Amino acid sequence: MTAVASARVLASDYEEVRACRGPRSRLHMAIAIHRTVDGRSLGGLRFEPYDTPDDALTDVKRLARAMTVKAAVTGLRLGGAKGVIAHPPASPPDPELRTLALHDFAQLVDSFDGRYITAQDAGTSIDDISCVGRFTDHIAGRPRCKGGSGDPSPYTAHGIEVAIRTTLQAPIAGRHIVIVGLGHVGSHLANRLHDAGARLTVADVNDAKLVLAEQLGAQWMTPEDAIGAEADVLAPCALGGMLDLDTISRLQVSVVAGAANNQLASDLAADALLERGIVWAPDFVINAGGLIAVEDELHGFDQRRVERSIERIGDTLNEIYDRASRAGTNNLIAAQQLAVQRSGGLDGNNT
Numbered sequence: 001m002t003a004v005a006s007a008r009v010l011a012s013d014y015e016e017v018r019a020c021r022g023p024r025s026r027l028h029m030a031i032a033i034h035r036t037v038d039g040r041s042l043g044g045l046r047f048e049p050y051d052t053p054d055d056a057l058t059d060v061k062r063l064a065r066a067m068t069v070k071a072a073v074t075g076l077r078l079g080g081a082k083g084v085i086a087h088p089p090a091s092p093p094d095p096e097l098r099t100l101a102l103h104d105f106a107q108l109v110d111s112f113d114g115r116y117i118t119a120q121d122a123g124t125s126i127d128d129i130s131c132v133g134r135f136t137d138h139i140a141g142r143p144r145c146k147g148g149s150g151d152p153s154p155y156t157a158h159g160i161e162v163a164i165r166t167t168l169q170a171p172i173a174g175r176h177i178v179i180v181g182l183g184h185v186g187s188h189l190a191n192r193l194h195d196a197g198a199r200l201t202v203a204d205v206n207d208a209k210l211v212l213a214e215q216l217g218a219q220w221m222t223p224e225d226a227i228g229a230e231a232d233v234l235a236p237c238a239l240g241g242m243l244d245l246d247t248i249s250r251l252q253v254s255v256v257a258g259a260a261n262n263q264l265a266s267d268l269a270a271d272a273l274l275e276r277g278i279v280w281a282p283d284f285v286i287n288a289g290g291l292i293a294v295e296d297e298l299h300g301f302d303q304r305r306v307e308r309s310i311e312r313i314g315d316t317l318n319e320i321y322d323r324a325s326r327a328g329t330n331n332l333i334a335a336q337q338l339a340v341q342r343s344g345g346l347d348g349n350n351t
């Protein structure tokens with residue numbers, strides 16, 4: 001068996017970070033454990049282009065920390081972690097290289113002796129996670145036919161629907177909702193909202209998504225126009241950083257609630273939304289449906305239990321809105337404070 005010679009990376013706020021070059025694939029990869037709870041941490045594997053190995057390392061640490069906050073505010077006894085495999089932007093891996101890299105990554109996962117559990121994330125599929133699972137036991141999000149929770153996206157979309165319903169404080173039927181990003185989560189969300197009777201406007205950089213828009217009778221717009229569309233709700237379901245001071249000044253909605261991680265370009269954006277009277281449902285609170293499903297698999301997957309737990313995202317959201325209104329603060333600060341309270345502190349190296 002080829003050994004993975006990984007190097008521990010000095011990262012003071014993190015329980016452990018290891019990086020290596022895969023012995024088979026020669027691709028750079030890293031795992032960051034922000035912290036463990038009861039000896040465990042969980043976070044998906046990103047297989048993405050990065051300009052440099054350092055960029056990948058910065059990203060994996062940032063994402064691991066965000067997983068700690070998400071698990072804490074959701075009330076899951078789980079630490080935050082993340083894994084990345086980086087490929088050069090100009091050369092996406094062919095299937096053979098992909099399998100070698102996933103094998104290398106599985107060995108890196110194994111080197112943590114179960115303290116890190118990996119799962120699907122951006123740039124990986126359920127087939128990729130099955131492939132990793134051929135070489136390590138420490139995976140979650142196995143296919144449904146193998147007793148796993150399967151694709152997390154439908155569960156994430158369920159959580160976003162709960163958040164929209166909770167924030168509107170009214171049924172979804174008849175409301176006008178704009179979805180930007182019709183990928184895994186956005187398309188499930190569009191179907192759910194369509195079934196609930198919403199009027200939809202949708203946007204994506206990929207014109208192939210127009211087919212789904214037509215099937216649902218949704219209006220199609222460019223992402224640029226969709227951000228400024230007059231509607232009840234904007235649901236950002238593409239990439240992070242969409243809400244900056246410029247885009248916020250153009251919003252014509254009363255609610256922003258979507259799946260995209262790190263929607264706010266900076267913390268100042270939370271104040272800008274508050275000043276405009278727009279209710280922002282914090283992304284790391286409402287997009288936890290997938291994490292809830294994957295975590296449930298660790299106890300023997302039970303779909304009804306997962307669905308009940310996702311419905312409770314609404315209670316968490318109401319608590320955040322109450323706290324923010326009582327303290328006169330924004331929803332980001334209120335959500336972060338709740339995460340700290342629910343976990344007894346969010347620093348790494350402390351559990």
Ligand SMILES: NC(=O)c1ccc[n+]([C@@H]2O[C@H](COP(=O)([O-])OP(=O)(O)OC[C@H]3O[C@@H](n4cnc5c(N)ncnc54)[C@H](O)[C@@H]3O)[C@@H](O)[C@H]2O)c1
Pocket residue numbers: 122152153154156180181182183184185186203204205206209223237238239240259260261287288290
């Ligand atoms: N998949 C999950 O269960 C899950 C869980 C939590 C958070 N998230 C977050 O939700 C977001 C969407 O995840 P996903 O799994 O659906 O990803 P995805 O890659 O399947 O979908 C993203 C979609 O956004 C589109 N897109 C990219 N840039 C765009 C732009 N500038 N304007 C409009 N559309 C654009 C892409 O073409 C694609 O259709 C990501 O930020 C992800 O981190 C996903």
